[in-house]
Amino acid sequence: MPGYELIGEEELDEIKDIFSNGKVLFRHGFENLRKGCFKVRDFENNFKNHMNSNFALGVTSGTSALRVALSSLGIKEGDEVITQSFTFVATVEAIVESNAIPVCTEIDKTLNMDPEDLEKKITKKTKAVIAVHMLGTPSRIREIKDICDKHNLFLIEDTAWGCGGKVQNKFLGTFGDIGTFSFDFAKTITCGEGGMILFNKEEHFKKAAAWHDHGHENNPTLPRWEDSRSASGFNFRMSELTGAIGIAQLKKLNLIINKQRENKKLILNELKDCKGIRLRESPIDSYETADALIFFVENENIAKNFRKCFLKRGYSTKILPEAISWHFAGLWDHIKELKNHFDIELSNQFPKSKELLSKSVALPINYTMPSNYPKEVKKAYLEAIS
């Protein structure tokens, strides 16, 4: 999560550029004031080009990106949308907000969607799948895509935690119909808040662009106040200030990922002789963003002990084991739409995921890593198992 560690002069310069060019903080119009300064538009173009995608739309958050994506695919009341049991609650919230029925699959040893379980959970009502690339490691996206194609389902990739990751040299977020991204403060690149959506097809892009802007079609032949519209919408527009920060952060994405990967390797090297550790798996030919290092220990007690021993040394873990309640569908009794879908107790619904997650430890990977950090990880682990 180092985007926030690298906020500096470059971001400030982009903001100053707005202030030197008419101070227009709104993404549309005011051409006479802004002297050609369009930060959201530039950020969208740069992002789309970086990821080799066809269309990009900036929005207010990763959560709204998912909501807008579902709207652009025409997901409606009664449709089932399948995602995975290990994700942030936002993925399921976006489905619920679309009046659709959330269904979750088990995860596999990549800690992402288990394609075998996905196939089992498809019904006549299923319309779309949201595969999440959790904490920097790609899901088995090629297999998931094949299943979606076979069953004629839309595929959205929730790439909030996978920005810049690849499988077989293709960027995450570009395999399916739509890829969504988050730039909140914990993400690989950040604008404080913000999101981006990548689209394969112009049809979905156009629907999303209108829906996220009260239905505005941005008809170039009409002034905005007379703009054409075909359907109602909402407001999830990105601000120019967010766009400006995004432009500067995107230029740092490769630097961040390279450094994270390097730091992850240093920790792995230190842990290589430790007994009882198994690493999270990643699909063949995947290029991880190394946002976190996740490993499985022998049991839940060791995972919890590790955290205690690590905290004592002044360091903390990330999401696993501590923040699981926000990231595991088996604990979301407060989401009645999810609870109602399953006949049996929600907490018993995902035994495989529960087993994997309870033995997992996630270490955050930062840009600035203290040189003794890898050794501290090892010491904490040895203490935890002793």
Ligand SMILES: Cc1ncc(COP(=O)(O)O)c(C=O)c1O
């Ligand atoms: C997998 C996943 N999806 C969506 C989101 C939502 O992003 P945002 O915080 O920008 O709304 C997050 C945020 O942590 C996430 O982890």
